[in-house]
Amino acid sequence: MYAILDIETTGGKYNEEGITEIAIYKFDGQEIIDQFISLINPERPIQPFVIKLTGINNEMLRxxxxxxxVAKRIIEITEDCVLVAHNAKFDYRILRTEYRRLGYDYHRKSLCTVELSKKLIPNMPSYSLGKLVKNLGIPLTDRHRASGDALATVKLFKLLLNKDIHKEIVTRSVRSNPKIQIDTKLIRIIDELPAITGVYYMHNEEGDVIYIGKSKNIKKRINQHFTNTNHKSKKIQSEVSIVTYEASGNELLALLKENEEIKKNKPKYNRALKKDIFSHALYKEKNKEGYLQLKIGKADPDKKNIITFTNLAQAKSSLEKIVEEFGLCEKLTGLHKTSGSCFNYSIKKCEGACVGLESAESYNQKVQKVIDKYSYENKNMLIIDRGREVDEKSVLLIEDGDFQGMGYFNLNFQVTNIEIIKNIITPMQNNRDTQHIIQSYLRKRKPLKILEF
Known part of the structure; x- marks a missing residue:
């Protein structure tokens, strides 16, 4: 659990400042579950330059x-939380100073979004809150007021959690959680999980990730883990301390994130992904008459494919649908082995490429349409789909046919600046598995929008 805060002060000498405004958003990693926002009478005058900067004056605080x-409320809302702030050393110092004046020793673990941003989003021109969120397409209202700055920090922190492929932030948070008895542990874990699409992470008592999975219903899937009686499930049940999760908004992003993070983190109870997640692929070749032939074959890393498939049955089923949709020839796709015309020609669904009645030029145009639809080779495109919230969309970036990564943007932000898109996405590996996941998803489902650039 996190307490994301921002503090405005009077300014003045070091450790003599007073708080003029404070905003705290209690954040569970997915959404804000509580908040406290208040002006504070600092019982000392505000520096003139601070009044000009924040708009808060002495009369407003009378x-x-x-x-x-408000000290008790702040203690309560930050209990068992990691404090998160932009330049956390400042906000944490100010809070501790105020409590010290009351004779109370205030202690919390803290995280700084400046430091995290420098690590997870390197080479930004500036890491000041205003300039950083602008370059990330994050909306910021009421700049230099506690509520506006804290809310922008929540959105920034959510982006940083998404970019933290190695789960270092979450692991540190889990380690600070109070431990619970094993007999109530599994029931409590299930009760706290949502029935949403996303990726889930099982942690042991040290916070280490021991299993990663994805599901269209996380609550239901975890319940299955905890009610299974096989050896692996029993081992997980005995070791798991907490389950964290990340909403993905749609299944494609959950599939990609699961694939990436299993390979990055190598959890002890995930099977090592030594083999590709597909076995067959669709290839093209030109015969001696000049016709492009689409043929199913075993996946070969040295051959360029159009589409990949999990197994042979899926490959044949998909090719049959392609033949039907694009009016292709069964003979030239290997679905009907014959020395004469194919069966579809006899029922007038093939224009006769199999017997030379349809020209190679005409037939090859149909094949090219298949390639254009199912392969993103050499393409520059954004795949836009549902986000995690109603005011958000997800985006996948493909440049020159290579998958670059995924991210989320607010609907108030127009997707016109590719440089901003590159800043908000989480970079991910471009390999045969990610290509298979994306192509399979596009073949089976239609995303909200595909923008080519």
Whole structure:
């Protein structure tokens, strides 16, 4: 659990500042579950330059509560939380100073989004909150007011969690959680999980990830893990301490993230992904008459394919649908082995490429349409689909036929600047598995939008 905060102060000498405004958003990694926002009477004058910067003046704070009046609420909302702030050293120091004046020793673990951003989003021109969120397409209102800055920090932190492929942030948070008895553990874990699409992470008591999975219904899938009686499931049940998750908004992003993070983190109870997740592929070749032939073959890393398939049955079923949709010849796709015309020609669904009645030029145009639809080779495109929230969309970036990564953007942000898209995406490996996942998804489902550039 995280307490994401921002504090505005009077300015002045080091450790003599007073708080003028505080905003705290309690964040569970997915959404805000509680919040506290208040002006504070600092009982000392505000520096003139601070008044100009924040718009908060001494008159506004005359009837505001003093810090001792809100101190208990701040302790409660930050209990068992990791404090998160942009330049956390400053906000944490100010809070501890205020509590020290009351004779109370305030301690929390903390994370700084400046430091995390420098690590997870390197080479940005500036890491000040205003300039950073602008370059990431994150909306920011009420700049230099606690609520506006804290809310922007929530959105920035959510992006950083998504980019943290090695789950270092979550692991540190899990380690700080109080431990619970094993007899109530599994029931409590299931009760706290949502029935949403995403990726889930099982952690042991040390916070280490021991299993990663994806599901269209995380709550239901975890329940299956905890009710299975096979050897592996029993081992997981005995070791798991907490389950964290990331909503993906759609199944494609969940598939890609699961594939990437299993390979990156190598959890002990995930099978090592030594083999490709597909066995067959669709290839093209030109025969001596000049016709492009589509043929199913075993997946070969040295051959360029159009589409990949999990197994031979899936490959044949998909090719039959392609033949039907594009009016291709069964003979030239290997579905009907014959020395004469194919069966579809006899029922007038083939225009006679099998017996030379349809020209190679005409037939090859149909084959090219198949390639254009199912292969993104050499293409520059954005695949846009549902996001995790109603005001959000997901985006996959493909450049020159290579998958670059995935991310999310707010609907208030127009997808016109590719450089901003590159900043918000989580870079991911471009390999045969990711190509298979994307092609399979596009073949079976239609995303909201595909933009080529």
């Amino acid at each position: 009837n505001a509560p003093k810090f001792y009046e």
